[in-house]
Amino acid sequence: MSSQENPQKCGNPKCTTAPPLPDSGAPPSSTLLKCGRCKKEAYCSRPCQAAAWPRHKRSCVRPNYIIKFQLSPEYVTDPPVSRTLSCPADAVFYHLHMALQVAFGWSTTHSFDFAVANPDYVSPFAANGGVGADGQPDFSALMEHLKRMNPAHGADPSAPQEYLFRVVDPVEQTMFSGVDRVHEGGRRHPNTPEKKADNYKLYQLFDDPKYQGRFP
Known part of the structure; x- marks a missing residue:
């Protein structure tokens, strides 16, 4: 109760x-x-x-969630582009992605994830704009960034987590997923739990006390 x-x-x-x-x-x-x-x-x-x-x-x-989705709010601002959806709590995240595809008019399904961002994370590469203390390009940060983009390497377990939790696309159901997953190595982390989008329901994340207050 x-x-x-x-x-x-x-x-x-x-x-x-x-x-x-x-x-x-x-x-x-x-x-x-x-x-x-x-x-x-x-x-x-x-x-x-x-x-x-x-x-x-x-x-x-369970009652539906009324959720406002804004497309790249840090970049798309004039005008902002958003959609508000009524989402069944028992729907899986894969179906939510399909609904967003229709709502925003996307023509096909590419690789995707839903993630809970770590508010304390600062990218070593982005923090200084890729420039070292001497004002020269910080090639070590650049190489680390590029290494993480390779799924075969990924993040060091001791490195800070960019995301606290991820819901990832089911590769076998996602068109062009193999081509479109070059970003995956940069988003994964050994300490970040993941669930498959076709087997994880909205309420399981949105009602989880660990993540309350972490959704914008």
């Missing part, structure tokens, strides 16, 4: 805990908590929730 309070009566029709009358001035005998999935029904206790589940499960559906 969610810890959110709800003023309605217990959702278990056989509940024997009677709420006080509204004008009695008596404190409530229990705190009603919303169903953690649909956020509609509420119960006075876990036993009541369990007793009501056979009836409630037929209508217990």
Whole structure:
């Protein structure tokens, strides 16, 4: 159950805990908590929730997420290009990508990922614009950057993570994925967990307490 309070009566029709009358001035005998999935029904206790589940499960559906997607907001600004989608919580990320493809008018599916950015990450190559302390090109940073672009190498486990979590495209279902994955080595990290987009649902990421507040 969610810890959110709800003023309605217990959702278990056989509940024997009677709420006080509204004008009695008596404190409530229990705190009603919303169903953690649909956020509609509420119960006075876990036993009541369990007793009501056979009836409630037929209508217990997670609410849709209303999500605004902005296309490259750091670059596309005049005018900004965005789409707002109503996304079923049980949809997988692969279907979300297909919906975005239609919404933005993309003609085909290339390699993609959905990632939770690490707010503390600063690219060693981008931090100084590729210039060393002496004002000359920092070739060591450039070589490290290019090495990471090769999937055979990838990041050093001790290097900072650019992403905290990634949902990656299922290669076998993504057109041109082999050609379009040259960026993959630069985005992967040994300490960054990954899930396949065709087997990972929106609510599994968006409702995960570890990533709350990390979505713009």
